[in-house]
Amino acid sequence: MNDSPRAQARRWYLQRISAMVLAILVLVHLVIMVYAVRGGLSGAEILARTQGNAWLAVYYALFVLACAVHVPTGLANIAVEWAHWPASRALLMARGMALLLLVTGWRAVYAVFTGGAT
């Protein structure tokens, strides 16, 4: 597992770039959420908005990718600085988290885009 200063700098930079992307995506997501939960949520309501909506699918697929870049670095920092994990273990956990977010996130995007109809 690479923990050289160059690799650390690359992770810092990737986290900041993903933060810039997420800042815009999260702002839009907050607006969508406040609008969507009015009067309660139902599966049919969610799918009416998302099923077959390619723009929304691309938007949320990008959201998941940005999360998978941004979140693991933050978690690795917490593991090293607060839980005193060795860097190698923290980075391994971070890679696992990135994979988990990509798999569960893109699966969720696929699910709400197709609505189970394949």
Add this chain to the structure above:
Amino acid sequence: MKQAMDGRNRRHLSYWAFWVHRISGFALAIFLPIHFTLLAQALHGAKGLDEGLVWTQNPLIKIAEWGLVSLLALHLAGGVRLLLIEFAPWRGLRGAWVAGAFGFALATGLAFALSLIG
């Protein structure tokens, strides 16, 4: 020589901002895979989503949802402050942005809560 900290650094506004940013990020990181897994129930159609959404009728889950939305807004605004400190040409720790972040989170949380009960 290693110098002992006397705690003043931990009473600084920026330390609290750092702490809140980290705790909110950690909470959101734990929540994301659960959120994605719930949304993936759409693979079984609207009925599948509804089965997952039954949980959200619980008042405690509604409070948790409100908390997570507020934390997301807080993490967003706190993150923008960090990006400004690191990348913008201005000097200083953007203290007003800490207050602004809490205000933004409060306003977003209130808007979400009103939508939830409306």
